Amino acid sequence: MMARTFGNDDLRNLQSTTTRQYSILVHLLTVKSVTETAHHFETSQPAVSRLLAEMRLRFCDGLLVRSGERMVITDRGRAIRAELSAILDRLSCLIETTDSFEPEAADVTFTLGFADSNMVSLIPLLVGAITGSAAKIKLQLRTLDASLDVVRALENRDLDAVVDCVTKHTRDSYETLRYSSLGTDDVVLLARKDHAVIASPPQTSAEYLALKHVAPYPIASFELGPIDGTLRALKSARHISCFIPEYSLIPNVLIGSDLVFTTCRRFAEDYAKHLPLAVVPAPDFFPKMEFRMLWHEVTQSNPATIWLRRQIQSAAKAGNFEF
Numbered sequence: 001m002m003a004r005t006f007g008n009d010d011l012r013n014l015q016s017t018t019t020r021q022y023s024i025l026v027h028l029l030t031v032k033s034v035t036e037t038a039h040h041f042e043t044s045q046p047a048v049s050r051l052l053a054e055m056r057l058r059f060c061d062g063l064l065v066r067s068g069e070r071m072v073i074t075d076r077g078r079a080i081r082a083e084l085s086a087i088l089d090r091l092s093c094l095i096e097t098t099d100s101f102e103p104e105a106a107d108v109t110f111t112l113g114f115a116d117s118n119m120v121s122l123i124p125l126l127v128g129a130i131t132g133s134a135a136k137i138k139l140q141l142r143t144l145d146a147s148l149d150v151v152r153a154l155e156n157r158d159l160d161a162v163v164d165c166v167t168k169h170t171r172d173s174y175e176t177l178r179y180s181s182l183g184t185d186d187v188v189l190l191a192r193k194d195h196a197v198i199a200s201p202p203q204t205s206a207e208y209l210a211l212k213h214v215a216p217y218p219i220a221s222f223e224l225g226p227i228d229g230t231l232r233a234l235k236s237a238r239h240i241s242c243f244i245p246e247y248s249l250i251p252n253v254l255i256g257s258d259l260v261f262t263t264c265r266r267f268a269e270d271y272a273k274h275l276p277l278a279v280v281p282a283p284d285f286f287p288k289m290e291f292r293m294l295w296h297e298v299t300q301s302n303p304a305t306i307w308l309r310r311q312i313q314s315a316a317k318a319g320n321f322e323f
Contacts, residue, residue, distance in 0.1 A: 184291070207283075251275055251277060
């Protein structure tokens with residue numbers, strides 16, 4: 001698109017746009033999906049498409065364009081997303097009152113729940129940020145296991161916040177909770193470098209289901225998990241040859257076996273850098289994983305947990321957790 005002069009009409013248009021519309025645009029440019037954005041903001045797909053069309057005219061750029069079957073963000077769209085995200089974050093800081101919480105002097109303990117798949121990427125950054133700036137604050141971290149009722153734990157303040165991964169098939173599991181999207185990631189397969197699946201990744205559900213699968217010992221109901229929840233929605237089920245009690249042990253198990261691990265790209269690529277493993281795409285019927293920070297309404301206005309949520313969001317951004 002050709003550049004044009006920014007005039008009074010453009011200024012009036014910008015002033016007439018609501019923060020919600022800009023929030024929708026930022027989310028859309030992050031997840032690159034009209035369907036997921038409409039679901040996230042509880043609006044219709046045509047409404048999101050109309051907003052994108054308006055913003056394309058307003059910013060004189062395609063913002064989000066089609067490349068084959070995918071949508072990709074333009075260079076200008078990437079710059080606009082970063083600027084708008086920063087503006088919305090600053091506005092949120094002005095609206096939310098945190099004057100009564102001073103992290104440097106606070107002597108409190110925060111308890112956080114994490115899905116195993118995002119612990120490697122997010123926890124080191126979060127722990128470093130909090131312990132480095134607030135010496136008296138203590139953190140207790142736990143994985144989400146089958147015995148944990150996440151909604152009840154957040155309601156009862158057994159947990160202050162949770163970071164979990166969901167797909168479009170499973171995200172309604174937490175519909176009663178407040179949440180903030182931290183980013184998305186691809187579903188991939190991790191296996192030893194000389195495994196046949198590396199040379200010939202599965203393209204169909206039959207090819208995928210024929211593989212020998214390894215999975216972490218159920219940390220929650222498989223029917224709600226991002227992998228088996230998706231398969232259940234497709235009326236399929238994989239045969240898991242081996243359950244491993246610790247998520248981080250699985251890459252080492254793969255080295256000497258014919259097993260394949262289905263996980264998120266960030267986790268897989270981190271281990272493939274250090275072990276004789278390789279990563280290939282999972283079949284395209286697996287939607288992207290969305291990482292969400294979850295909390296209960298009971299802590300929505302608590303200055304301490306507002307501060308905590310900001311630290312989690314900052315850690316996610318510092319680690320390029322948003323894709």
